[in-house]
Amino acid sequence: MKRLIALITLLILPAFAPTITLAQDFSQGSTARSWNLEGEQPALFEARVVDLLCELTGDCPTDCGAGKRQMGLVRTADNVMILAIKNAQAAFSGAAVDMALYCNQTVEVDGLLIDNPALGARNIYMVQKVRVAGGDWAKANKFTKVWASENPEAKGKGAWFRRDPRIKALIAENGYLGLGLAVDDAFIKDWF
Incomplete structure (x- = not known):
């Protein structure tokens, strides 16, 4: 039931979100590979990795759900919540496994930001790479290996x-x- 409520909340959230002007051009320095999606823009930014259910409901396990819950990014530049819904793999896989490793940490991410008001898509992010500030980049492609081991x-x-x-x-x-x-x-x- 909690998952259903969270899903409904995430689906209706864009309808109530105010129009936000980007604080800066987040494409500068990005090396994200295009997927030729409507409304995609390369985006490199610093953000805190959060468990979306925790942020929205207060249900906060210590490990951000261990990769089983949807993850988000609260962007440092403007405090906007970004939905990290996809990793770099072409397979139907989310970003939770890759992002849970950085639960409650501030990281840099490089990927594609989707903003398409006609589709109701706002602040949707496809993570391609992630790193702790000053660290090495890690590709966001762990889902299928983790799934196979589980x-x-x-x-x-x-x-x-x-x-x-x-x-x-x-x-x-x-x-x-x-x-x-x-x-x-x-x-x-x-x-x-």
């Missing part, structure tokens, strides 16, 4: 999410659409 029984070829036991269990219970098996059956029959 799910050895799901070893095999193909995309990780097609083999993930949690995803397979949810599909078995709720269907591919998440609306129940009967709705799935009708949809598949109608469309395929």
Whole structure:
């Protein structure tokens, strides 16, 4: 239930967020690789890594959820909260595993900032590299290795999410659409 409330909060948050003028051009010095996404801009900045649920609800485990909770960045230059939703991998994977290592620390990040009001996307960040100030850059690409070590029984070829036991269990219970098996059956029959 907490995850559902947090997800709903994150989805409606952009609708209530005031328009914010960027304090500076965060593209200066960035070496982020473009993904050719609508509204993307390379962005290099300093920020404090935060557990979003902690920031929004006060539910604050000491380890920021150990990579199981959505992470955010509170940018030092203007105190704006940025949603760190993606890492540098092309696979469908988030940034939580990479960012949890820096829980409550101030870091520098380099990646792509997405700002597209037409889509309701504001302060969405795809982390490509991260470092503690003065340290070496680390690529934000740990998700699939961590996932594989946590799910050895799901070893095999193909995309990780097609083999993930949690995803397979949810599909078995709720269907591919998440609306129940009967709705799935009708949809598949109608469309395929």
